[in-house]
Amino acid sequence: xxxxxxxxxxxxxxxxxxxxxxxxxxxxxxxxxxxxxxxxxxxxxxxxxxxxxxxxxxxxxxxxxxxxxxxxxx
Numbered sequence: 001x002x003x004x005x006x007x008x009x010x011x012x013x014x015x016x017x018x019x020x021x022x023x024x025x026x027x028x029x030x031x032x033x034x035x036x037x038x039x040x041x042x043x044x045x046x047x048x049x050x051x052x053x054x055x056x057x058x059x060x061x062x063x064x065x066x067x068x069x070x071x072x073x074x
Contacts, residue, residue: 019044043056047061
């Protein structure tokens with residue numbers, strides 16, 4: 001792996017529930033073309049779009065529990 005931070009691969013941790021965890025620093029390009037960045041060693045990117053600080057996760061997904069599947073007991 002190269003020592004140059006720009007060329008180094010980023011590790012992204014995907015979870016079934018919750019945000020994407022990305023080793024930083026990161027730069028995120030939003031749909032409207034604006035760019036946001038973080039120098040943190042790890043950032044949480046919102047995947048549910050409920051975050052008030054999107055694209056960063058503020059754990060809003062925790063307040064919205066998924067409805068149980070009606071066939072779960074079968």
